[in-house]
Amino acid sequence: MAIIAVIAVSSVGILLAGGYLNGGSGVKILDMSGRSVQLNSTASRVVILESYWTEIACALGAQDKIIGIGTYVTSSVFIPDSVKNKTVVGNVFSGVNIETVLSLKPDLVIMDYGYGKSEEIVRGLEAAGVPVITLFAKNFADISNATMIIGQALGKVERAQALSGYINGLHSQLISNASKIPAGEKPRVLICNLDVWKDGLIYTYSNTSWGNVVVDVGGINVAHESFGSKSWVKVNMEQVLQWDPDLIVIVGRTQSVLASQIGSMNDTNWLSLRAVREGRVYPVLTGSYDRNSYLDWTPRMVVGELQLAAIIQPAHFASADWASVRDRLMDGYYGYLKS
Amino acid sequence: MEVVRISGLDFSYGDGFSIHADSLRVYAGEVLTLLGPNGSGKTTLLKCINSLLKPNSGEVLICGKEIGSYSRGDLAKAVGYVPQSHAPSFPFTVFDIVLMGRVSYLSIFQQPSEADRRKAEEALTTVGIYAMRDRIYTNISGGERQLVLIARAIAQEPRLLLLDEPTAHLDFRNQIETLRTIKRLSRERKVAVVMSLHDPNHALLFSDRIALMRGGKLLREGPPDEVVDSKSIEEVYGIPVDMVEHSGMRYILPAKKGEWL
Amino acid sequence: MPKNKLLVLALLLLPMPVLLFSLFVGIYSIDPITVLSILAKRLYDPSGASPWPDVYETIIINIRMPRILLALVGGIALSVSGASLQGIFRNPLVDTYILGVSAGAGLGAALGIAYFPGVPGSVQALSFAMGFAAFFTTYTVAKSKGETPVISLVLAGVIVTALFSALLSIIKFFTEAEKLAGVVYWMMGSLAVTGWGPLSQVAPLIMVGFAVAFLMRWRINVLSMGDEEAKALGVNVGRDRLILLLASTLMVSAFVSVAGIIGWIGLVVPHTVRMLLGTPDNRLVVPLSASVGAVFLMVADDLARSVASFELPVGVITTLVGAPFFLYLLKLRGGSAWK
Numbered sequence A: 001m002a003i004i005a006v007i008a009v010s011s012v013g014i015l016l017a018g019g020y021l022n023g024g025s026g027v028k029i030l031d032m033s034g035r036s037v038q039l040n041s042t043a044s045r046v047v048i049l050e051s052y053w054t055e056i057a058c059a060l061g062a063q064d065k066i067i068g069i070g071t072y073v074t075s076s077v078f079i080p081d082s083v084k085n086k087t088v089v090g091n092v093f094s095g096v097n098i099e100t101v102l103s104l105k106p107d108l109v110i111m112d113y114g115y116g117k118s119e120e121i122v123r124g125l126e127a128a129g130v131p132v133i134t135l136f137a138k139n140f141a142d143i144s145n146a147t148m149i150i151g152q153a154l155g156k157v158e159r160a161q162a163l164s165g166y167i168n169g170l171h172s173q174l175i176s177n178a179s180k181i182p183a184g185e186k187p188r189v190l191i192c193n194l195d196v197w198k199d200g201l202i203y204t205y206s207n208t209s210w211g212n213v214v215v216d217v218g219g220i221n222v223a224h225e226s227f228g229s230k231s232w233v234k235v236n237m238e239q240v241l242q243w244d245p246d247l248i249v250i251v252g253r254t255q256s257v258l259a260s261q262i263g264s265m266n267d268t269n270w271l272s273l274r275a276v277r278e279g280r281v282y283p284v285l286t287g288s289y290d291r292n293s294y295l296d297w298t299p300r301m302v303v304g305e306l307q308l309a310a311i312i313q314p315a316h317f318a319s320a321d322w323a324s325v326r327d328r329l330m331d332g333y334y335g336y337l338k339s
Numbered sequence B: 001m002e003v004v005r006i007s008g009l010d011f012s013y014g015d016g017f018s019i020h021a022d023s024l025r026v027y028a029g030e031v032l033t034l035l036g037p038n039g040s041g042k043t044t045l046l047k048c049i050n051s052l053l054k055p056n057s058g059e060v061l062i063c064g065k066e067i068g069s070y071s072r073g074d075l076a077k078a079v080g081y082v083p084q085s086h087a088p089s090f091p092f093t094v095f096d097i098v099l100m101g102r103v104s105y106l107s108i109f110q111q112p113s114e115a116d117r118r119k120a121e122e123a124l125t126t127v128g129i130y131a132m133r134d135r136i137y138t139n140i141s142g143g144e145r146q147l148v149l150i151a152r153a154i155a156q157e158p159r160l161l162l163l164d165e166p167t168a169h170l171d172f173r174n175q176i177e178t179l180r181t182i183k184r185l186s187r188e189r190k191v192a193v194v195m196s197l198h199d200p201n202h203a204l205l206f207s208d209r210i211a212l213m214r215g216g217k218l219l220r221e222g223p224p225d226e227v228v229d230s231k232s233i234e235e236v237y238g239i240p241v242d243m244v245e246h247s248g249m250r251y252i253l254p255a256k257k258g259e260w261l
Numbered sequence C: 001m002p003k004n005k006l007l008v009l010a011l012l013l014l015p016m017p018v019l020l021f022s023l024f025v026g027i028y029s030i031d032p033i034t035v036l037s038i039l040a041k042r043l044y045d046p047s048g049a050s051p052w053p054d055v056y057e058t059i060i061i062n063i064r065m066p067r068i069l070l071a072l073v074g075g076i077a078l079s080v081s082g083a084s085l086q087g088i089f090r091n092p093l094v095d096t097y098i099l100g101v102s103a104g105a106g107l108g109a110a111l112g113i114a115y116f117p118g119v120p121g122s123v124q125a126l127s128f129a130m131g132f133a134a135f136f137t138t139y140t141v142a143k144s145k146g147e148t149p150v151i152s153l154v155l156a157g158v159i160v161t162a163l164f165s166a167l168l169s170i171i172k173f174f175t176e177a178e179k180l181a182g183v184v185y186w187m188m189g190s191l192a193v194t195g196w197g198p199l200s201q202v203a204p205l206i207m208v209g210f211a212v213a214f215l216m217r218w219r220i221n222v223l224s225m226g227d228e229e230a231k232a233l234g235v236n237v238g239r240d241r242l243i244l245l246l247a248s249t250l251m252v253s254a255f256v257s258v259a260g261i262i263g264w265i266g267l268v269v270p271h272t273v274r275m276l277l278g279t280p281d282n283r284l285v286v287p288l289s290a291s292v293g294a295v296f297l298m299v300a301d302d303l304a305r306s307v308a309s310f311e312l313p314v315g316v317i318t319t320l321v322g323a324p325f326f327l328y329l330l331k332l333r334g335g336s337a338w339k
Helices: A002-017 A049-058 A072-073 A098-103 A118-127 A139-151 A157-179 A209-216 A222-227 A237-243 A255-264 A301-312 A322-333 B041-048 B072-078 B095-107 B112-128 B142-155 B172-188 B200-206 B230-237 C002-013 C015-024 C032-043 C052-088 C101-117 C124-141 C150-174 C177-188 C196-215 C216-222 C227-232 C237-259 C264-275 C281-307 C316-334
Strands: A027-030 A038-039 A047-048 A068-071 A108-112 A132-135 A188-191 A204-206 A232-235 A247-252 A280-285 B002-012 B018-027 B031-035 B059-063 B079-082 B160-164 B192-197 B209-216 B217-222 B241-246 B249-254
Touching: A002 B059, A002 B172, A027 A139, A027 A222, A027 B059, A047 A049, A047 B031, A047 B079, A049 A068, A049 A072, A049 A108, A049 A139, A098 A132, A098 C177, A098 C281, A108 A118, A108 A139, A118 A132, A118 B241, A132 A139, A139 A157, A139 A209, A139 A301, A157 A301, A157 A322, A188 A209, A188 A222, A188 A237, A204 A209, A204 A237, A209 A222, A209 A237, A209 A301, A222 A232, A222 A237, A247 A301, A255 A280, A280 A301, A301 A322, A301 B172, B002 B041, B002 B192, B018 B041, B018 B192, B031 B041, B031 B059, B031 B200, B041 B059, B072 B079, B079 B142, B079 C227, B095 B112, B095 B142, B095 C216, B112 B142, B142 B160, B142 B172, B160 B172, B172 B192, B172 B200, B172 B249, B200 B249, B209 B230, B217 B230, B230 B241, C002 C264, C002 C281, C015 C032, C015 C052, C015 C281, C032 C052, C052 C196, C052 C216, C052 C237, C052 C264, C052 C281, C101 C124, C101 C150, C101 C177, C101 C237, C124 C150, C124 C237, C196 C216, C196 C237, C196 C281, C216 C237, C216 C281, C264 C281, C264 C316
Parallel strands: A047 A068, A047 A108, A108 A132, A188 A247, A247 A280, B018 B217, B031 B192, B031 B209, B079 B160, B160 B192
Antiparallel strands: A027 A038, A188 A204, A204 A232, B002 B018, B002 B059, B209 B217, B241 B249
């Protein structure tokens, strides 16, 4: 009963946050950068620049409405080939060819905001009369919020409600479970990536969606502790030795990248760390390059959270079976991948 | 002793300008001047004698040996070259510049030794500029620079000294001082000197032999008395001149011509 | 001249105390007495018991020591290369990267990061190879009729730099966001990527290059008089210049391949040395550039790794320190060293 209540309450919250105001003719949407976007009707020809928003659109059953995609969408394994074959228009980092977008005659563009060339792309598209919805995920609530906004824009409101309700329920339960863990039982966790610089520079995830998952599931994020609101911080080995974390989560987009990172830890410097000597190093896939990746800005995030919970607080999440949650999510919303 | 022997030399830059020298010899202890107007091929001929330019045909012998058979280093031990002075990019001292004359005696990874330093100091003394030893080369006058470059060539201990218009950009006094020094060195050290000049009077005053050049060709060659007269100078420079005598020396002056001289 | 001799001696010996001092600097606080004890124990009693935690030895011996030594050889590489190139090009404003080595190395590193992620040493090997490839392209382009005039080399260097930079931009354009960040950070330069492994690979190459430049230091004086004069003085200009350019490229490519592009040292250090000593004589300028360059980079990296608990890019520090210092020297001397 408690769970249902939580779901109900949070769904209403999401609806309000998403600015779901479908009154009169057309659709009015408040997007995540606070812009109010007026659509004549729900969009039927949409260009989406990021793989995660594209994935959410597909999970909501709107893949047929996608007519153009961003550069990196094609490398996601959670997007059907029928969508990957659509025209590529560019990306937020290097810019978008507005003419290509216009030639597709879209009635909506969905994209990230806040970095790269996003501002100038939005300005260009709006000047050309194409409505734009901007999104960005810093935490779990943002993923659920984005799901609602995409559902609303593409006319898939019911399915969006069901999906965000489902993941919100799981997330709330996880938060409430974790909140009961006494401070003394929270391990000090380093979540990082050592792909580019090997034993030199280490990318740590501080105040980022993945860095925050560590905190949400009952761990102490050592980078978060030191750097507060900074998001990605590059530190050197000496800093890591100073932290001497209880466990280390290594993230990477592919199995081979993870393997090479783990391989590079077989080195005197890393072996000076307690966590490495005691074998408490956990590789976790992220992003959308591998079907077994869950940490991403999509509904799969909830599986990733449970996965990290099982690593960081195995005793307190013994009953949470992330594999069966994954199966339910895949069966319910990712059926398009099977065909 | 014959130091330079040129026969049938032809050189062309490939842009139409070419020089030709049938026969030219220079002996130890004498000064040969290449005399001619700007663009007559004096510098080009000097560079051919130093292998900075490669003739299309003909032969240049230095001390009896074909110039092409010398390595760069060996040639530098036989031939000292004094270019027209210019300001280098770095403010070396005079001594540093003169010491560079020793590079042909050192292998690629060798630094100059005490003996090389003594040779450089000797060269400074020989030219008479030892007092300038520690001055900054970029701060001294043009005349002084010319002397420094001569000292550097002397430090090479060459059999032949080539000078490209050593009096260019110098004032009257410095012109004469420089030419005196050159003449003295040829006598004292028994070096053969080949220099290019464009002032006929300088050539008359300081040369043992003169080679007249025009349009890339050697016109006449021989002792000043035989080669230089008003007719030959008019032919080479293309203006009317008079020849006068004063205390046993002959001088070339521009001929008087109407109101404007 | 005794005052000058004292200065020369002091500058030549300066790297030693700076090296020792640098060992005291770092995020992990270890007091200097312990640092000295660790060094003493390593020298005299390596297998004996120690009263300090093992991690202290890891930090001093495996983290700080190789990194400081890398800064030392890197400082030598960049400033000696700068000094010899300035002599060869007869221009005191020439910097280490004039022949396109940095653009080539950058392209190689980007190729490694973008297309061979996780292959150990790929970034280093490709950047070293491409640095050399850029140099050979420059040299070949500049060569005509068996001669390589200085002006052609400079022009060819500009062209090759532009070409390789354009290729780099293409790779940046097509690569994904995370790798793009890796490329951008690489370009900024960092000495964090160290440990004894990379150091032992590049230090011998740098020392070979340095030995060549050191032995030819007086010959650089003669080459700085210009091609024709040097030839007339008996120098095989083509051969000697090529040997020096190869030595310089070897040093710079080797260092850049592990540390990325660190600017200003090659320009500032030889200049500073000439102004301090009041002579352009490379018999002094080359060895003193080596020691002053080593000191400069060691100190800059001390700042990079200790000013904040996260890493600062050392290239930014060398520029921030180098440019104003250079300005100060120019003001002080009124540029008189060059008239």
